[in-house]
Amino acid sequence: MAGLAAATRARELGARVVVHEKGDRPGGSMYLSSGVIWRYRDFERFREECGDGDLELQRVVWEGLDDALAWLERLGAPVVTRETGNPLTSGIRFDPTGLTGVLARRAGDMRFGRPLIELPDGVPVILATGGFQGDAELVREQITPEAQSLVLRANPWSAGDGLRLARAAGAAESVGLAEFYGRNLAAAPQIAPTDFVPLAQVYAKHARVENLAGDVYEPRTWSEIDVVQWTARQPGARARYIVPDDALGEPVRERTVGEVIDIARAAGAPVESREGETAIEVVAGITTTLGGIAIDPRGRAADGLWVAGADAGGISTGGWSSALASALVFGKIAAEDALGGL
Numbered sequence: 001m002a003g004l005a006a007a008t009r010a011r012e013l014g015a016r017v018v019v020h021e022k023g024d025r026p027g028g029s030m031y032l033s034s035g036v037i038w039r040y041r042d043f044e045r046f047r048e049e050c051g052d053g054d055l056e057l058q059r060v061v062w063e064g065l066d067d068a069l070a071w072l073e074r075l076g077a078p079v080v081t082r083e084t085g086n087p088l089t090s091g092i093r094f095d096p097t098g099l100t101g102v103l104a105r106r107a108g109d110m111r112f113g114r115p116l117i118e119l120p121d122g123v124p125v126i127l128a129t130g131g132f133q134g135d136a137e138l139v140r141e142q143i144t145p146e147a148q149s150l151v152l153r154a155n156p157w158s159a160g161d162g163l164r165l166a167r168a169a170g171a172a173e174s175v176g177l178a179e180f181y182g183r184n185l186a187a188a189p190q191i192a193p194t195d196f197v198p199l200a201q202v203y204a205k206h207a208r209v210e211n212l213a214g215d216v217y218e219p220r221t222w223s224e225i226d227v228v229q230w231t232a233r234q235p236g237a238r239a240r241y242i243v244p245d246d247a248l249g250e251p252v253r254e255r256t257v258g259e260v261i262d263i264a265r266a267a268g269a270p271v272e273s274r275e276g277e278t279a280i281e282v283v284a285g286i287t288t289t290l291g292g293i294a295i296d297p298r299g300r301a302a303d304g305l306w307v308a309g310a311d312a313g314g315i316s317t318g319g320w321s322s323a324l325a326s327a328l329v330f331g332k333i334a335a336e337d338a339l340g341g342l
């Protein structure tokens with residue numbers, strides 16, 4: 001998201017842009033996402049939810065998002081709904097395939113299979129490689145000794161290249177390197193990218209959550225980001241949700257808990273029906289690292305270097321806010337600032 005937004009904005013401003021894309025298609029994890037780009041309705045709530053994040057960066061995202069969404073719409077990004085389905089937040093759900101197509105067409109010269117491996121001299125560079133969740137060694141160092149057991153719920157190419165390149169250029173690290181956003185997934189034998197949404201188990205508040213040794217965890221956030229972060233640190237990055245029969249009818253977005261469990265069972269996940277309850281095994285899926293490079297409110301990380309998207313850390317620290325939103329807002333700002341200095 002951040003790289004395509006930056007390239008599109010820079011071209012609008014008249015720049016010649018080259019987009020290096022490590023993958024064989026555009027859009028990174030944005031293309032795989034649910035496409036909901038959102039913010040908390042109240043800034044105070046954002047602060048409460050993500051209290052360890054940088055106040056100034058949070059203000060930039062919160063204040064800039066509505067204009068950035070209107071910009072996406074003007075570019076022709078296809079809107080699915082103007083509702084997030086969450087009373088705490090406002091935003092727009094875009095069709096991720098259409099959104100990727102619109103931005104990729106406008107981003108200009110895209111070079112696929114051409115990762116940026118060193119920073120070129122003499123030209124402004126915007127790094128937006130999508131975080132470090134794809135590098136199990138970095139995840140083990142920063143997040144959990146169980147890194148090898150996590151499911152990568154993201155594109156396969158975001159493996160910390162931005163972090164390494166920016167560090168080498170003298171950029172500082174943000175806070176929150178041990179934090180990530182993800183989802184607990186039904187522990188099916190095979191989990192493909194098309195399963196990332198349907199196999200997500202987001203109803204811990206209706207279940208007893210325990211690790212496979214029986215140690216219980218009490219969920220504390222609406223987004224359940226704390227549950228997946230806890231699961232990621234348990235043996236095998238696994239846990240079990242034990243759901244009483246009377247919770248099977250509770251809604252989870254457009255389904256019920258029981259229907260979500262049926263999908264998991266059909267995919268071969270360990271699901272056990274017992275007297276009065278159902279137990280399902282889950283494995284932590286890592287989507288986006290939340291710590292990375294420290295940036296200023298114009299997206300600057302070092303001389304001639306801007307960082308945006310999940311490579312820039314310290315925005316959602318302590319909780320969860322839309323990574324697509326910060327990628328969009330800071331991608332645009334980085335382009336504007338980089339060109340302002342030319």
Ligand SMILES: Cc1cc2nc3c(=O)[nH]c(=O)nc-3n(C[C@H](O)[C@H](O)[C@H](O)COP(=O)(O)OP(=O)(O)OC[C@H]3O[C@@H](n4cnc5c(N)ncnc54)[C@H](O)[C@@H]3O)c2cc1C
Nearest residue numbers: 001002022028029030033034036115116130309310323324
């Ligand atoms: C199933 C799923 C559902 C999600 N739903 C939502 C949602 O509804 N709302 C929300 O806010 N977030 C959601 N997310 C998270 C969101 O998609 C990501 O956090 C977001 O895409 C991050 O933006 P980004 O620009 O940093 O990274 P990406 O969009 O992943 O883009 C990074 C790009 O950098 C490329 N790259 C990596 N290394 C290099 C290199 N060295 N050189 C060149 N290119 C490189 C990658 O190939 C990739 O194309 C979801 C994610 C998933 C997987």
